[in-house]
Amino acid sequence: MSEFSEMLESYVTTKKVNKYQMAKYLSIDRSSLHKIIQGQRNAPSKDLVKRMGKYLELSPYETSELLELYSISLVSPERYYRRKNVYSFLSSFHAQPLKIEMPGFQKSDFQIQDKEVVPFSGTRQSLEYLIYHLVTKENENGKGMIKFLGTPQxxxxxxxxxxxxxxxxxxxxxxxxxxxxxxEIRDDHNFQSLSQIISLYAQFANRGVRYETAYYYGTDFSHSAFPPFPYMIVTSQYALSLSGDYQNGLLYKDSETVNYLNQTFDALYEKTTPLLVPIQDLTSQLALNQKIMSCKSDSEILFQLVPCLVPFIQKIDIRKYLLDDMAQKEYFISAFTTYIQNLIHRHEQIHPLHFCSLNGIRRFLEKGVFDEFSTDFYRPLDKVDRKKVVQQFLKYAYIYDLRLLREDLGELSNGLKVYLSDSLGYIQFMSSDGNVIVLTLENPNFLSSFKDYFESMDEDLYYPKEEALILIQKLLNQY
Structure with missing residues (x-):
């Protein structure tokens, strides 16, 4: 029996339910209900499970719990929770800088003693004070480097x-x-770490801070490089080793030990795999796109609320929108034109799965900007050309497996885009100052989690393609 059928049987038994009457209420035969309760057959739909909850007079929480167990029974706990984590990432992603709340430090929180090795044992506030001290000291160097081994927790x-x-x-x-x-799968600290790290990229984007991330799996090699503590912060002046719960550690100040730990960290870094590689200039962005198109892939997935409209500007004169002082303008026009032609050809061959929203299309029609590119080299399109672009999108809609979402998944203002192929992906978003940040992603587990979520998305969450095209045309007619 699945956990769903076990819980359902428990409610039916505890509440002394007449199964015949319950089956009549649900409009199914008694034999089918018996098989569902015994775990011999899955319930045919969520709606039926909701009606079960009503008949059993379950509370909203109990009904929600029963529905979740039903969803798990249809796939597997692992796949269910991975999909849930991807949904949480997409729906809660926030690219705007967070307000930094400075703790009220006290002199007694932690004293940086005049010793070469200082034992650390203290509260969360003590640790925050110590990290604050290490960061501000390294900032004073002008071109410093902070090395961190650990999780965003x-x-x-x-x-x-x-x-x-x-x-x-x-x-x-x-x-x-x-x-x-x-x-462990349900809590998925790996995915939580990815979300927090991407948020930190957004924090750093406006200040030009270089953030380099790499990973390894816990069994790939031993933590013995840093005995006896598994976590480390190293700067040019200090090295702080911490226990797994961050409650105890040692602060090293002597230059010989600090240099040794810097070298040890660098040696460890060489053995890791890059997690996210940031791309923040137009030339590198176009180079990435060319790299993607040179890679063989049997499938592609595009998730962006404002749809991928760049391929459909071939009917307008892009010269009049490029800024007068744009460097290498002619080279860009040539490279961009080739890129568009290749992109359409690729999409005609692969037929990507493309998720977008009606509000995303409305945003383009109102603003005339492409979320794929920063607005520091072009002006927004005029209203006539905006309509031309969307008309071309409708004309070429056959090349996509179009999934027009019934509701936005996440905030439009983030400009979030997730691109996935068989072996490569990237996450793109817009920082608060309008810069587009692209983070390439090649971790196989994250790629497969994203792909599985999009490929298995509930059909109720998006319009059938024929209805989607009609809705887009109606929206276009309003402009």
Missing amino acids: LPGFSNMFPLIKGKTVLRHILSFSKYDSIL
Whole structure:
């Protein structure tokens, strides 16, 4: 029996339900209800499970719990929770800088003693104070580097590291887990770490801070490089080793030990795999797109609320929208024209799965900007050309497996885009100052989690393609 059928049987037994009457209420025969309760057959739909909840007089929480167990029974706990984590990432993603709340430090929180090795044992506030001290000291160097081995769950990670200023580099190594239990999969600290790290990229984008991330899986090599503590923060002047719960550690100040730990960290970094590689200039962005088109792939997935409209500007004169002082304008026009032609040809061959929303199309018609590119080299399209672009999108809609979402998944203002192929992906979003940030992603587990979520999305969440095209045309007629 599945957990769903076990819970359902428990409610039916506890409430002494007459199964014949319940089956009549549900409009199914008694035999079918018996098989569902015994786990011999799946319930045919969520609607039926909701009606079961009503008949059993379950509370909203109990009904929600029963529905979740029903959803798990249709796939597997692992796939269900991975899909849930992807949904949570997309729906809650926030690219705007967070407000940094500075703790009210006291002199007694932690004293940086005049010793070569200082034992650390203290509260969360003490640790935040210590990290604050290390960050501000390294910022004073002008071109410093902070090296961090650990997870974003570190107390002070969201508050203290965003204080890093331009020209100071943050190099971050994460240890990812290979999960053995459903509870670990449900909580999925790997995916939580990815979400927090992407948010930190958004924090750094406006200040020009270089953030380098790499990972390894916990069993890939031993933590013995840093005995006896598995977590480390290293700067040019200090090295802080921390226990797994961040409650105890040692602060090293002597130059010989600090240099040794810097070298040890660098050697470890060489063995890791890059997690996210940022691309923040137009030339590199076009180069990435060309790389993608040179890679063989049997499938592609595009998720962006404002749809992929760049391929459909071939009917307008892009010259009149490029800024007068744009560098290498002719080279860009040539490269961009080739890119568009290749992109359409590729999409005609692959027929990508394309998720977007009606509000996203409305946003383009109102603003005339492409979320794929920063607006520092072109002006917004005029209203006539905006309509031409959307008309071309409708004309070429046959090349996509179009999924027009019934409701926005996430905030339009983030400009979030997720691109996935068989072996490569990227996450793109817009920073608060209008710059587009592209983070390439090649981790196989994250790629497969995103792909599985999009390929299995509930059909109720998007319009049938024929209806979607009619709705887009009606929206276009309003402009």
